[in-house]
Amino acid sequence: MILYFSATGNSKYCAEFLAKATSDNKIISLNDLIKNNVRVLDCEGEERLGIIAPTYDFDLAYTVADFLESLEIKNPGKEIYSYGIFTCGSNSGNTEGTLREILSRKGIRLNAAFTVIMPDNYVLMFKQKNPEAKNKMLDEADEKLKEISEIIAAKKDTPARKNKIPKILMWATKKFMIPSQKKVKGFSVNENCIGCGLCEKICPMNIIKLENNRPVWTHDNCACCLACLHRCPKQAINRGKSFKNGRYINPNVDF
Ligand SMILES: Cc1cc2nc3c(=O)[nH]c(=O)nc-3n(C[C@H](O)[C@H](O)[C@H](O)COP(=O)(O)O)c2cc1C
Ligand code: SF4
Ligand code: SF4
Incomplete structure (x- = not known):
């Protein structure tokens, strides 16, 4: 499995x-x-x-x-x-x-x-x-x-690998990054949205709802997976400064 x-x-x-x-x-x-x-x-x-x-x-x-x-x-x-x-x-x-x-x-x-x-x-x-x-x-x-x-x-074992990221960085990430990633404050949608509903359908956390054919982020439990942002067929979704950084979908996968 x-x-x-x-x-x-x-x-x-x-x-x-x-x-x-x-x-x-x-x-x-x-x-x-x-x-x-x-x-x-x-x-x-x-x-x-x-x-x-x-x-x-x-x-x-x-x-x-x-x-x-x-x-x-x-x-x-x-x-x-x-x-x-x-x-x-x-x-x-x-x-x-x-x-x-x-x-x-x-x-x-x-x-x-x-x-x-x-x-x-x-x-x-x-x-x-x-x-x-x-x-x-x-x-x-x-x-x-x-x-x-x-x-x-062949069902072989591999040796355990040590994490080389400094403990302080791991700590700071958990303390500051994750709580801010969970918040939906920075999301927005532009006029290219066609109301197809894909973002609502693929959000694993069920926090996107379509209202008047436009996505609304309903509560702060975002997985920060960025599926909505990358897979919107019109690239209409933005979060923070992400627009200038491009979009990505693995070209060898059918969703
Ligand atoms: C919120 C977030 C945090 C990430 N953090 C890391 C990271 O710490 N190190 C890294 O190498 N890649 C990081 N990435 C990149 C992803 O791990 C990488 O693109 C991954 O292959 C995406 O998998 P998917 O296409 O199956 O969703 C991060 C991506 C996101 C969305
Ligand atoms: S996936 Fe994109 S086009 Fe479709 S409803 Fe969501 S924002 Fe609009
Ligand atoms: S980033 Fe992922 S979890 Fe957050 S709203 Fe978009 S699809 Fe849902």
Whole structure:
């Protein structure tokens, strides 16, 4: 079974790649589970449990971490092989450590963990790279995914990797960044909006509602996944200074 969370397609792409390479065709979107408030998952008879998610703020995306913490994973056999794959723009920080701890509280050992560097979707802070640079990153990610697939298919363990981000930076991020990311104050929509409703449909936190055919952000519980912003077909959604930084959707993924 492969669980993935993805806003702009990188982690979805990895999940689909792994599914093909390991013939594990049970792929479940955590975005859907979160959106629909599903809290129980049955792992009966599963050989492997893969969790594939983006890095936010040098850690496992906080919405994913909170959700996995509250998820009841039923019937994971003693022999289940579990792995994590963390996509990121440059540094996956403590994603592995956080997932290891969450799974261990559920009696599941994390056998293997991997980081895959892919184009960064954090346009609230960083400008998009040029198309050639992004294509090069995607090619390199494919090479990495081939290596990862072989390790996972053979159910090999990987050594635990230490987080090299300074503790003070981890602390400051949790204290200041996440609370501000959860707030919806900076969102806006411009006149290009056609009222298609996609943003409402794909928001995993159910905080976007269409009023008079325009999105309204109803409360401060944003996952900061930026799905609404990147995937709006008219690029009508803005948050802070993000307009000048471009938009991104993984070109090899169908949503
Ligand atoms: C709120 C936020 C925080 C992020 N923080 C990091 C980070 O700390 N390190 C990093 O390398 N990439 C970071 N990124 C980039 C994403 O991890 C990366 O683009 C990821 O592949 C997106 O996955 P998706 O396309 O499956 O949604 C961040 C992105 C967002 C939206
Ligand atoms: S996805 Fe874009 S175009 Fe569609 S309703 Fe939302 S803002 Fe408007
Ligand atoms: S409002 Fe946009 S960025 Fe926030 S959780 Fe919903 S889709 Fe993600």
